[in-house]
Amino acid sequence: MLAVGLVVIIKVAYIATVKRDYWMDVASRLVRDSVDVKPIRGNILSCDGRLMASSLPEFRMFMDFKAGGDDNETRDSLWEAKVDSICMGLHDIFPTKTAAEFKRHLEEGRAKGSRHWPVWRGRVSYNTFSEVKQLPVFNLSANKGGFHYEKFNARQRPFGSLAKRTIGDLFGAKDTAQFGLELSYDSILRGKMGKISRQKVRSKFLDITIQDPVNGADIVTTIDVNIQDLAERALIDELKLVNGNVGVAVVMEVKTGDIKAIVNMTKCADGEYYEIKNSAVSDLLEPGSVFKTASLMVALDDGVVDTTYTVDTGSGIWDMYGAKMRDHNWHRGGYQVLTLPQTLEYSSNIGVSRIIDKYYGKNPEKFVQGLNRIGIREDLKLPIVGYAPPRIRMPKKNSRGQYVNWSKTALPWMSIGYETQVPPISTLTFYNAIANNGTMMRPRFVKAVEKDGQVIQEFPPQVIKQRICKEKTLREIQTILEHVVSQGLGKKAGSPSFKVAGKTGTAQISKGLSGYKSGTMNYLLSFVGFFPADAPRYSCIVCIQKPGLPASSGFSALVFHNIAEGIMAQSLKLDVADARDSLSIFIPEVKSGDLVAADYVLKYLGIDAYKNWSLSPTDGHPIWGKAEWSPKKMTLEHKPACADNEVPDVTGMGARDAVYALERRGVKVKIYGRGKVTHQSLPPGHRIRKGDRCTLKLEI
Structure with a gap:
């Protein structure tokens, strides 16, 4: 026992002195000190609290074709079995690129043995990222399948270009302010960087927080x-x-x-x-x-x-x-x-x-x-x-x-x-x-x-x-x-x-x-x-x-x-009862579209409508359907919504509901006339492709 203990002490002394530089170099490769952690940028709000600019996560997606080692037969056989399914899935998510183009692109990265090959050239939203991550191989851990990503806090404006020059914008690649209130109040919106130390244990990095990031504050503008x-x-x-x-x-x-x-x-x-x-x-x-x-x-x-x-x-x-x-x-x-x-x-x-x-x-x-x-x-x-x-x-x-x-x-x-x-x-x-x-x-x-x-x-x-x-x-x-x-x-x-x-x-x-x-x-x-x-x-x-x-x-x-x-x-404050006219038709004509909004107005006018639905829009989403009108009776009939990648039937709707139903699916809309929709250039059920435009004709 004494001899063994003596050997251990001598070995420790040898490592601590003669081999010190070598082991310190090894340790430096396994630990990364003071890695910056970006805070979440503050929001810009309108005078009544509505979001005019907000930070939402966006992702860039990559493949590591050497994950699990150079000679990983299990990974290679799984890739060869699933590559066609992966490319078909990518085509469904990104319809502007065919499955064959995706396959050529991914096989090129695999042939090069790339460890950071882009699956898609640009950034994508969280919803799109979630869809891609469900595909075969991509749904495995980064060490097994090779799918990995970079996360960014992208700036989004829910109201589009409204007051864009005053609200401001960021340089997307650098996440730094360009102009407007984004630049003038950058120190308030930006927050403060955090710090972490990353230590490699086996094949993974563990994050040790040194200083938590301080998220940016929100600014409330005067814009209405x-x-x-x-x-x-x-x-x-x-x-x-x-x-x-x-x-x-x-x-x-x-x-x-x-x-x-x-x-x-x-x-x-x-x-x-x-x-x-x-x-x-x-x-x-x-x-x-x-x-x-x-x-x-x-x-x-x-x-x-x-x-x-x-x-x-x-x-x-x-x-x-x-x-x-x-x-x-x-x-x-x-x-x-x-x-x-x-x-x-x-x-x-x-x-x-x-x-x-x-x-x-x-x-x-x-x-x-x-x-x-x-x-x-x-x-x-x-x-x-x-x-x-x-x-x-x-x-x-x-x-x-x-x-x-x-x-x-x-x-x-x-x-x-x-x-x-x-x-x-x-x-x-x-x-x-x-x-x-x-x-x-x-x-x-x-x-x-x-x-x-x-x-x-x-x-x-x-x-x-x-x-x-x-x-x-x-x-x-x-x-x-x-x-x-x-x-x-x-x-x-x-x-x-x-x-x-x-x-x-x-x-x-x-x-x-x-x-x-x-x-x-x-x-x-x-x-x-x-x-x-x-x-x-x-x-x-x-x-x-x-x-x-x-x-x-x-x-x-x-x-x-x-x-x-x-x-x-x-600014007008009107009593809804004033809308009644004893000389007019008691039940007003109602356009198809958001049935919840129609039912709300009818109730306040004291008109009961027959409904074939009892859904509660607790999530804030509208309930779509058709309105059947007669001078004595109003029927609000709920219709199941079509898929998000198909053009809905908007005939009979007003301009507001029709534009919302189409543009939320990525279709650009042009409107002619007024009243309700009588014709739509893209037929219902048409599979939506990027850049599709739909012309709506409205008549009274």
Whole structure:
């Protein structure tokens, strides 16, 4: 016993000294220290808590054709027996690639003896990954079958491209923020990395946690999904109608400065409109006539004029220090003599510029100081990468008292929105202050940070200027802006249901060094205002850039009208009992589709419908079926749903249910007409392939 013990001690000493370096090298190959563990990125939520961006797992799938050793006969025989079944299964999951193509691809990897051969080139969702993992061989452990994967936290937007440029995106391969709120609040959303130590025991690595990852927090934005969708549809419809190149629409809540919707559309090479650039905060263009409100506010606030002041605009053309200034109706003889309010109502270039030139021509510094005072030059310091503050230059003199950056024509043209650069968001903030009784609010995009359902940080509304002008000036400007819509050039923005106030604007867009005379002219058409004018709740700006004529600010005013009426309609509180009419048919006609929704409405109308189902949609999914209607009886008949890879029968459905039923299966849909579906181009039961499109014809 003593001799054995002595031998053990000597051996231990030998290993610990002479062989120490060798065994330390072996240990280093079996242990990996400080391996990063990525946290889950926080969500971006709408103002009412709906997901606008979220991290969901995605997977890349690989095969190790040497799993279990180089001479594994069991593995090879199993692969040869199941390879055809595997390839057929992959074809069913990825129909764009045939089973034969899958087999050639996998056999190539097997011939090369690859240990990391991609089963599919791109990332797949968890559901697709789960289907692949059920296939033969792939359902074995990585050590036996060779199927293994890499997991990523991919960013998904449940509402698609809605507010994409403001919400932001990630570089997919790096999982790093690109732009928008994703980039501005990256430190909050990202969380903190964790650390693990990985030690190899036999043929497996065991993970030993050193530091747990800290998942990112959620940010709650001010975006209202319903208003955002409404504004986007209204703007795109008009852009297509007038062949616009760029369109911007921003909706702000008057009291808080909350941005409820922000749309930035650019026409791309395929003729469709996408969010490419956040033009609302970054476009530095000459604003045009919407700037006239600021000019006259300075004059009224300084007391150099009042609302009874009159100005001669002549026949619509006026010489301004050798340059010709024109009103939009110069070819019809102009406006002659106008009162100060009428210069805004009819958007007279000559009227506004003559007033400003008369009282500030010899002291332009005072005018620009007035612009500072009312807040139109304010740097809003927005948390959006790419934001550009307004550029309105201040006159400067040299030592001899001569202006070095100023000319006699600068002030007249500046007063009507040229020789300045103001992004749409700054113009809207100024008009929002007018609606908010003179208090200027900083535009707010994020109102809170949440973690595990608890608010951990709030971003309250911020006041930039408590008062932008005198009370008397404010009331006069509010009244004039209301008259612009009720009796001036902004009538298209008005509504018979509520009062609207605002200002139209049309500006030529200079083409850099080519100036304003370089062939086809581009125009910036704007309307900015607030509603309801007597108790403002929302302010809104719409800007459309388009080439050539016709170029009317009425295009933007019409978009404003559609947005305003849509928002106000969402606020209506109606009693469902008012829907009953003693002179009409008592039982309304019901379209096929989601029977749960139909049954819900019928119950609240006090109408009992015969049903052949008693299912409870506790999982939130609709119950599909047909509605059989007669003036005295309503039958809601449940029909079994078709397979997810087959086209369903959507005839008789409304547009909403039909589009949902098709697009959830990956089919792109185009709709013509209105009412209910009477024809579908892809027949029911058609096996769905990637890229399939279905045209629906609707009739009343």
